[in-house]
Amino acid sequence: MDTTESIADLYTDHHGWLQRLLRRRLGCSETAADLAQDAFLRLLARPRRFDSPAGARAYLSRMARGMCVDLWRRREIEQAWLAALAEQPEPLAPSAEDRVAVIETLYRVDAMLRRLPEKVARAFLMAQLHGQGYKAIGAALGVSERTVKKYMARAMLECALLEVRLQREEGGDAAPLAAPADDGAGR
């Protein structure tokens, strides 16, 4: 109860300026209101203590900046997806839920791949999305199979590091969205 109370205080003290800051950044008051709300929900989910109002302010504006970047990237992915869809010879119209789920996944995957060099990301996608063997990938990218294997290890390490961070941010208990169906069987 103690934490809820301090959240209430934080909300009273900081909600106004945070929302204004977000509105200035995003140019849209509705989205700003949503994000400001989210920021406090996150604090409610994972309470923190601040030693001073200035500390809380710094933390919240850092959080706001991160949220704006996330939002922008998510939309960037959505637009890229729409553009790719428009280019398909016979686009099948996915349902709204499918669309949300796939864009969420793409957003995460893009975040994982964006830090990798072009060839490494390409090789990883060829293997993971298209199920191509290392030999074929090597031939396509003009590198040896051994290099492809190195690319795979490097890409997976980057992805796994981000996965660790994501799960930690989601509160530690979160297995990624879908039920871990038949993966992980037999050990």
Next chain:
Amino acid sequence: MSGGEGAGPDYHSLEQAAQWFALLGDDTVTETQRRAWRRWLNASPDHRRAWQYVEAVGRRFARLRDGDAALSDGTLQRARQQRLSRRRALKGLAVLAGTGLLAGAGWRYTPLPSLARAWRADYRTPVGQRRALTLEDGTRLWLNTDSAVNLDYDRQRRRLTLVRGQVLVDTGRDPRPLDLITGDGELRPLGTRFDVRQADRGSRLSVYQGAVRVRTARGGEERRVPAGRQVRFDGERIGPTGPADPSAEAWTHGLLVAEERPLGELVEELARYRHGHLGVAPEVAGLPVMGTYPLDDTDRALAMLERALPIRVRRVLPWWVTLEPAAP
């Protein structure tokens, strides 16, 4: 879940897990190698924890593979390309773009004389096309759609006149001063790269690197606009200085970038790249748009808008297109 959460796996185990993953992922993997992996996995709880994360990553990709893999691949590549071209585009330039925001400005082009002048101009582009040129002094010009520029170089000075439309200028090294004249005023670039557009009702200057001095044609008002700032001005006055819009120069890459821009404004922009009429119904003109649209294929841009927003594209006649609310 097993294991102490929050503790997370150690880096070294993750690294090993990633290497095992790379080994097992190849179709040439042998049974001996698989057994070796199982031994590694069972050797320590740290290994098992690390492996869980590798599997979680694998599940994310599996979800994409089960759906439309080509579409996912296309999306990821496109997002990457966009980032690359944005990074290049933001290297630094100044944009001066005409807008319809200076309503009531005293001075304006009447379309007909403007058209006549454009036909006599030294360089021009038709609707829907862009063109890049290099001048004798090394200055580079990018002409946007439906634009025209005159050159006047002599021993003392270099003078460019934007007859109509929009141009991006990358000034060459030359001791002679360079001026760019528009119907609204004169610009003296103090940096290296800037872009000008004029429309019927005034102009907008955004500076991304260096600085540009603006001087209005009749009011004689002057201001130096530094990097990162922008102003709107007409023949008489210069408006307040504000932050520059970083997406405004994307046209040089054939892109129209919208960050929460009203549909009506975006459509006005797209209309510059098409022949015929492109209209938008007032009910949907205020919808915010976010995204990147191709300028070289405005039909595709419209199709993208149609997918992203609750609107439909209605082709009244081949040359007459309006955007309307989608049928309920």
